[in-house]
Each structure stands twice: as C-alpha cells, then as structure tokens.
Amino acid sequence: MHITDILVTGEPIIYGAMVSMALVGIALFFLLTYFKKWGWLWREWLTTVDHKKIGVMYILSALLMLFRGGVDAMMMRVQLAFPDLGFLNSQHYNEIFTTHGTIMIIFMAMPFLIGLMNIIVPLQIGARDFAFPYLNALSFWSFFFGMALFNISFVIGGSPDAGWTSYTPLSGAAMSPGPGQNFYLMGLQLSGIGTLATGINLMVTILKMRAPGMKLFHMPIFTWSTLVTCFIIVFAFPILTVALALLTIDRIFGSQFFTLTGEGLPMMWANLFWMWGHPEVYIVILPAFGIFSEVIATFAKKRLFGYNVMVWSMIVIALLSFLVWVHHFFTMGAGAFVNSVFSISTMLIAVPTGVKIFNWLATLYKSKIEFTVPMLWSLAFIPSFILGGVTGVMLGMAAADYQFHNSYFLIAHFHYVLIAGTVFACFAGLVFWYPKMFGHKMNERLGKWAFWLFFFGFHVCFFPQYFLGLDGMPRRLFITNVVEWLPLNVISTVGAFGMGLGFIVFVYNVYYSFRYSERETTGDSWNGNGRTLEWATTTPVPYYNFATVPYVDEIDPYVRMKEEGKTTFEESKVKPIHMPSYTGQPFIMMAFLGLASFGLVFEWMYVAVFGLLGGVVMMIRRSFDYDDGYYVPVEEIKRTEKKARGL
C-alpha cells in the first residue's frame, strides 16, 4: 500500500493543517527534550491517578477540542457568508459540519464537564480521591485515544461526512465506503467506554465516600447534578455502545441491521441513536445547571433558593430525558398518535426547567450581587438559555415541527441551549474553580473582555439564524447564494468571529494570569464567600485533599465552619492517609486498544487483533496486580498543612 492511499491529498487547507500539526509536534518534542521534561511528563501526568491532575488533563484536552471545533465552525461561516468564493468544496463542507458537531458534543462538552467533576466533586464531599482511581485514569486515556483517533481522520484516511448523527443508510458501507465513517464509529466507541466507566466511578464515589454525617440532601448542588448525570450516563451510554457496534459490524462484517438489502431497517438507527442522543443532551446540561447554581449562590451570598426543589427537578428532567427521543424525527412518519405522545413528553420537560429558572431568580432576588467573571457568565446564561428553551418548546410541537424541521431555526435553537447552557457553564466553572486548580485566579479585566466578546458574538451569530430558518434556509447547506439569505448570513459570520476573538482573549488570559496573577494565600479564594467544602482546603490543594475530614450535617457546611473557626486540619485528629500508587498501566492498555481501533478503521485485521491482544494482556496484568497503595505519614501531613496554612 502506498502512503498516498492513506493520506488525504489535494486540499490546500488540509496541507496547511498537516504542516502546522507537524511543526507543533516537532516543537513539543524539542521543548520536552531541551528542558529534559520527558521523565516529568511520564511520572507526573501520564501515570497519574490523582483526580485533580486527571481533571486538568480533561479540561486541557477539551479546550484544545474547543479550538478545533471552533475552527471548523469558522470555516463553515466563511463559506456561508461568501458562497461564491469557492472556499470549501461540498465534500469538505460535509466533513467539516460532521466533525464540528461530533467534536463539540463528545470531545469538548462532555470532557470539559467531566474534568470539572473530576476535580471538584471529591473536594465537595470530603473524599481523598475517586472510588476507583485506577479506573479513572483508564477512563481518561480511553477518551484521549478516542479523541486522537477521531481527530487524525482529516489527514489520514479522510473524515466522516454523514453528519454527527451519522444516519443510515447514508453512513452504511454501500453509500459511505472507506475509512471515514469508521473513524466516527471507533473514535466514539473507544471514548464511550471511558464515559461509562466514569459514570459508574463517580456514582460509587458520591454514594460511598461522603464526609461523615453528610446525607444525600446535604450534598452541594453540583455534586447532586453529577450524581443525576451519572445515572443518565449509566443507562444511556450502553445504547450508544450497541448502536455503534451494530453499525460497525454492518460496515466491516457485512451484517444487515441498517442496510437497504436483506430487509434491514435504516430507520432503526435514528431510534437507537436518539435513545442515547437525547439523554446525552441532559448529560451536558445538568452539570451546567449545577455549576450555575453554585456560582449564583456564592456571588449572591445566599443559600440557593429551593434546594430540595432544585434536586427533584433535576431528577424529573433525568427521567423525562429518556421519554422524548422521537421528537428528533417527527417527520419520519411515526404517525399522529406517537408524535402527540412524544410532543407532550417533550413539552413537559419545560416544567422542571422553568422551576429551576425561577429558583435562580429567587436566589438573586434582594441579594447583594458581586459581578465577578463567573457570575457574569451565569447571569448571561439565564436570559440566553430561555431563548433556547422557548424555541425548543416550539420545535417540540409536532405539527409546527414539520415547518421547522432541519432548518436553521433548529440550528439556532440547539446552539442557544448548548452554548448559553453548556459552554457558558464551562467558562463559568473553569474561572470559578481556577484558583483551586492552579493556585491563582484568572485576570478579571481580561476575563470580562473575553466574556463580553463571546456573549455579543454569540447572540450576533445565532439570533439571525432563527430568522434564516423561518425564511426556509435548511441546515447542512453548502450553497447559499439565495439573495434573501445573504445579509443575515454575513451578520451571523461576523458574530462567529466575535466568539472566536473572545476565545482567543480567554486563552491569552490563561497565559497572562500564569505570569502575572497574584498567588492565592487562602483556600477560600472568592473574598471568603465560599460555601462548600472545596473552599475549606488549602490552595493549592494537597494531593491527599483533606488532612482531617469535617463532620457535615447541613447544606453549605463551610459557612458554619468559618463562623466557628474550624478547618480541615485538626492537628490532634490527623491519622495516616491511605493513597493509591501511580501506574502507567491505564495509558499502555488504552494505547493498545487505540491501536486496535485504528486497525479496525482501515480494516487491517492483523493490527486490530494485535492491539486487542495487547489490551487483554494488560487486563490480565491488572488482575494479578495487588498493589495496595501507600500511607502518607502523619508527620508529612502536619508539615504540609502547617506550611500551606502559615501556622
């Protein structure tokens, strides 16, 4: 086989990407070698089982993917604003909207939120690590190699081009031959394993490792949102696993699940995909609700209004999320009765969501609001998200949906919920907990610049798209030289670049704050407004998290701890702390499974079998591994705490 059979050729933009990727790779290699950091990379990061470091790696990967998905979006917007320029050809356009959607949902939104959960949830419940730290590392590396596999598709083999929903029969072997669609299937499958494992891991962590006295209804609201999200993950992800596996077997081994021959049923894919896909929407929005609740309560300096109702509304949303999947394809022809049932269940979700909105407003009511950057993101979320939510109810009415379906109205709707909900929450959460992760805050002034640029850019970009949709512009359209659509498309593109600018300022802020921000001296970073246990630890957080775990019997326990002068370091109560050992096994195991997936993508069975065997050997090694971790001696804990607390 010749190299040009595998590499994508003939596209100037992709050549540019290849060259820049090669340059970045060489630069990284050179820097790591020059500063002798290879050992550091292996010892401190690639082998870590520390939930805080794994969380940081998740968030870094997610930011990288936000960049990649963002570049895809910019390219689409340029094409739509200047349709006569010939910037992209139709094939390239198809590939880009496919990778944009897949990356933003699977490799940006989820890992970003899972990264925040990784870092914050154990701190909020008073735990020293996850229930299964080894499994946590395994989850991260399965996500990482899945992401890497999906991302190399555009230079090796060609990207998938059947949309992020990958509907059959278009995505089947007959109509999409070649490796492109296999990249989608194997990349998602590999990272999906990690997501499921994280769901189980966090569930057990939350159910079994809470601080003494902390009942479920004492838990911080972000931890609650994580628990509910994990419930959805555990019951939704196996459906995706099966759907992806069936389509893979269809494509590689010639079965007939979704084919047009052999009495296969292409429409079954849409059902299976959305039976996972709709709960997936709530997997990325419920943690966002949790983050906003924490931020709003902190900067309104009040206990969250209606805590119990907030929890129950999340539980109701989670249950309803499994009962609405048909609304993604009302027009497929399921019939009036079925459409009516799913139309009503869809609209029902607006009720608990509305309850949450009113609770946030009631928390803000008559409070002394502090307008910090995380609070700005949270306040901007409320009205923006309502615009997305209300148009969602419009789409949920089956009869009206026949007009809206597959138009830009839909595109505007889900960007309004996913960006104003999830992306705003990712920024809010990252800025809010940044001092806990890195020991310094992000610069407020630059943060506000990033916020306002992104906020206005977002509305300028997506608000016109509602009207484009109502004017009849369909989604996934490559040629838009219809004169009536052009002005709004140009405005929308301007907004998209505003968002891009906001992102650049945000990333620059990471660098700027690293260089110039004041280092935190207390753990309670936001002017002493912290309410939950993560703020009770010192900054930076010691690797064992809590020297002594406080007794908790209320919501917002840190408020009372501060009043009573209590800390997480009661010298007389310090005992040796049991911690898990670092190990390189998860990295190696997932590298083998990544290789196996790569082999399957190109249908090179020897490579696939070799990778699979390597993975199995690593699992056997794990089974015989009786490493029991180690104990942190009392003296070391006392020394660390005294130094960090300036005692």
Add this chain to the structure above:
Amino acid sequence: MAAEELKTGPLEYRTQEGQMGIMGFWIFLGAEVVLFSTLFATYAVLFGRTADAPHPGELFEPGIVLIMTFLLLTSSFTCGLAIHEMRRGSVKGLTIWMAITLALGLGFLGFEIYEFVHYAHEGATIQSSAFWSAFFILAGTHGLHVTLGIGWAILLLIQIKQRGLTNVTSRKFFIISLYWHFLDVIWIFIFTSVYLIGMVI
C-alpha cells in the same frame, strides 16, 4: 480511602474498598441490562425479516437448546455453591465448585458454537438477513460474555491458589459470581423470547 477493616460479616464486605467494588459492579450490571435490552429490542424489531434465508422455525431445535439451558442453569447453581463454600472459608470447596461451574460453562459454549456452525451450513449467517444478524449478535454477545467470564474465572482460580482467601480475593470471586448469575438471567430471556417464540411462530 478508609483502610479500616470490620471484624465480622462476609470477608468481601469488610473493607470499604470491597464494598465499593461490589457496589460499582452492581451499577455496571445495570448498564449491562441496558445493553442487552437494546439488543433484545433490536431483535424484536427485526423479527421475521429473514429475506431469502430460512425461517427460525425451520432451524431452531428444542433438544440442543434445552441441553444448553440445563448446562447454564446448573452452572449458576454450582457457582452459588462455590460462594457458599467461600463463605465457609473453604478454598478447596470454592475451587472445586468453581471448576465445575467453568466446565458446565464450557459445555454450554461448545453447544452454542456447534449450533452456530450448523445454522451457517443451512444458509443462515450474520450476513444473510436482518433477522439473522440480530439473532447472531444477541446470542453471540451472550456467548462472548460467557467466554470472557470463563477466562476471568481462570485468572481468579490462579490467584486463590497463590494467595488464599483474603478480603480482595473473596471480593473478586463474589463479583464474578454476580456476573455469572447475571448471564444466567440473560440466557433465560434468550431461551424464552428467542428460541421458544422462534419455534412457535
């Protein structure tokens, strides 16, 4: 992670690590229920879509499936006895009953492979129609689980020989017993909703 150890109760539940491992596995089994439910639903939707291939009623035979069911149900019983012996503290009893369990499991697999090969000779393969794709993947996924379970249990038998009964080894055996019983439950559903219904309709 707390390292305190209880002094009473079953070995596998005495450390928090053990309790968490078992709870995590129960949640994993919840995910497995969803996985098999999806496969059952797929099978139900594609039922009757045999295209040019033979109908299930022409190929399914009660005899061999009954033997398979008998083997697997018995293995679930012997697996229970193995855990009973483990609770009594008998490494020998645990090993013997677990070995019998695995032998029965292997017998089940042998018959299943024979059955699949037989169907393939009659013109029903994974490629021949949507129905047969769904059948082979549903039954095959169960068979794959049994295979993995056998390999996993062999690893545990080596470990019990090396280390004897500890909190950790007893937890591992308890967890694989949950897995094995779960596969039995899935098989009961396959037996009734795939084979019995397939033979009647």
